Amino acid sequence: MIKIGLFDLNYRKKQKFLDKVKKTKFMCKVNDQLYAKLLDFKDCSFRSTLLKLNIDPTVMNNFKQKKTKYIDFHLLLKLAEYQNLRLDFIKQNINNMRVNRSTDIQDKEFIDFVFENKI
Numbered sequence: 001m002i003k004i005g006l007f008d009l010n011y012r013k014k015q016k017f018l019d020k021v022k023k024t025k026f027m028c029k030v031n032d033q034l035y036a037k038l039l040d041f042k043d044c045s046f047r048s049t050l051l052k053l054n055i056d057p058t059v060m061n062n063f064k065q066k067k068t069k070y071i072d073f074h075l076l077l078k079l080a081e082y083q084n085l086r087l088d089f090i091k092q093n094i095n096n097m098r099v100n101r102s103t104d105i106q107d108k109e110f111i112d113f114v115f116e117n118k119i
Helices: 011-023 032-038 046-053 057-064 074-083 086-091 108-118
Strands: 028-030 070-072 094-099 104-105
Touching: 011 086, 028 032, 028 074, 046 057, 046 094, 057 108, 070 094, 086 094, 086 108, 104 108
Parallel strands: none
Antiparallel strands: 028 070, 028 094, 094 104
């Protein structure tokens, strides 16, 4: 049986879709292991580290106090880079993703797709 991909026959539609993916806001729900590693600031205070990374401390404070379970995709990448965490470790420890703050998706293939197209 021949398998045809969603956009194999139309390059223009594929490009439009990928452009929309790049503009879409994704939020990530991380498990406790990644949560602890992201918020492990040993060398500086929490606030000064966030200001150095150009991250709003109030947003991260809500995440730290577990008022919100989701963290913005780009903030997650900034913190992971600062903490020297590998991308495969991050992918494994994301429980699900939220698209535009409304739709939850728990598919690992979708998470891999987002990582490939947003980085």
